[in-house]
Each structure stands twice: as structure tokens, then as C-alpha cells.
Amino acid sequence: MPKLDLTAIPSTNRTTYPEPYAAGMTKRSFRRLGAAGGLTDFGISHVTVEPGGMSSQRHWHSDVDEFLVMLEGEAVLVEEGGETMLRPGDCAAFPKGAANGHHIVNRSAEPCVFLAFGRSEGDCHYPDADLHWDSANNCYTRKDGTPYAAGVS
């Protein structure tokens, strides 16, 4: 059935970030809607961020586009050039290769919910962290290229 039953799709707050970056992710959870709906062209994450939480470390992708639409609540889009409030129906686009690290921070008193679209391919850059996703070696490294220990989940 094309309409997705969101309550039947498992929600998780797992992260593959190494410490100390994983510790900041406990207030966001997500459901993988694309996989649940049988889609393979692009991924869709249904993300909830509790008050005080953030969607991810601030990041940008070398090789894949990202798009998000806010569905419930409100949160701040933090990017290189400043901050923008996002409310239900607001959309944001992040073209591949644009060196504008971004994430969503919930400073409100209520959870926010948004959808994020994109594929998980290519390198990912984290301007605020000693962190880099090295897609050729399928691992997180420090900025000097030293791999973090694998297997954090």
C-alpha cells in the first residue's frame, strides 16, 4: 500500500559518529521511509528532534544533493552564513559540493519533525568537528586523515 504507516516503521536514535560526536545525538530519532516504501532512487528520513537536540553534526556533502521540508514544530537551520527559522511547510535545498555546512537545531519547547531526502554516497565534511566521512575507505577519519575506530553504532 503506497500510504506509509509511520507507526509501523521502527524509529531509532542510533548514530555511527565516533565519540565525542555521538554523544550529542541522543535527542534525535529517525525512521527510514524510503526503504520501508520499497524505494531505491533516494533515501527519505523522517526525523524527530526533541527540544535541545540537533539533527546531525553540521555537515555538507561532496557528491549528493540534500533537501528537507519541515512538517511539525519549528527549529533553526544553522548554516555557514547564519541561522534561519524553519516552520511547517518550509523547504531547504543543499546542492552537492556547496561548502555550506548545515544542521537543524531545536531550541523550542516542543519536538520538531522534518523529512530529509538524499542518497548516502560520497564524502561528507564537518566544519565544526575533527571529523570527515571518507567514502573511499568507508570510515570516519580525523581531519588529518587518521581513521577513527570502526564499529560505533
Add this chain to the structure above:
Amino acid sequence: MPKLDLTAIPSTNRTTYPEPYAAGMTKRSFRRLGAAGGLTDFGISHVTVEPGGMSSQRHWHSDVDEFLVMLEGEAVLVEEGGETMLRPGDCAAFPKGAANGHHIVNRSAEPCVFLAFGRSEGDCHYPDADLHWDSANNCYTRKDGTPYAAGVS
């Protein structure tokens, strides 16, 4: 700036369907958000359907996935197996190659707004119409393969 100013993105109700199928499309309009945001991995249409209108002819794609999320109002998802009401936050996924023709019909008294995601590639099938999108020849044909006259817009 990643947040999109929807009011600055042109809205159109154009259709490339040949008659008599074009005539049914006057009550839906759309904005192309992906192009406006500089994205190329997938397309994003911000679609408004007025009361009594429909999103498209009922269709399914051979080669590309589709996904939609309702943002405002309510409308009926009509598919091969029946009908499902969609309200804000509801999501639906249409895997490529699944022969389940679908469209959105607004039977309410208010406009509905949704986002539709996917690429414009491959053949498209229309179970209720004498219509087929022939991607190899880049044209609409009747079901017997006869091309419609080109240039309807």
C-alpha cells in the same frame, strides 16, 4: 540561501498532456523546487490542487521511484486497489515498476498542497487513458503506439 522562498518561485499550471487529457489539469499548479534550489539528483514539485482538481492523470512509472508528502489540506490518493485519504504529514511511496496507477484528487472544499519527489525518466503508464509516455521517442502515444501531435504545452 538554502531556505527556499516559495513565493519567488514561479507557479504554473501547464501540462504536456495531449487533449482531451490536458483539459482536466486546470485546477492544479506546481513549482519546481529542485531546479530552484540548484538540485539535480531528483526533482521536487510543490503542487497545489484546487477543489475539484487532480494532480495528474492516474499513472505509474517504469523506471523511477516517486514519493509524496501532504503539507496542507486533504485529498484522496486514488490507486489501483482503492482510495486513501491523505492529510498533512501523511507520506506515500511508489516504487518504480509497480503497476499501480495513482493520482491525487481533491474532493474537499479547500486547496491541498503536497510535495512530489522523483526524476523524469523512463516510460509512464496511464491505466485510465488512451495515453502512454514513450521515453525512447520522447512523446506521448496512444496505447496502440500512435504518437499524439507534439508541442502541446
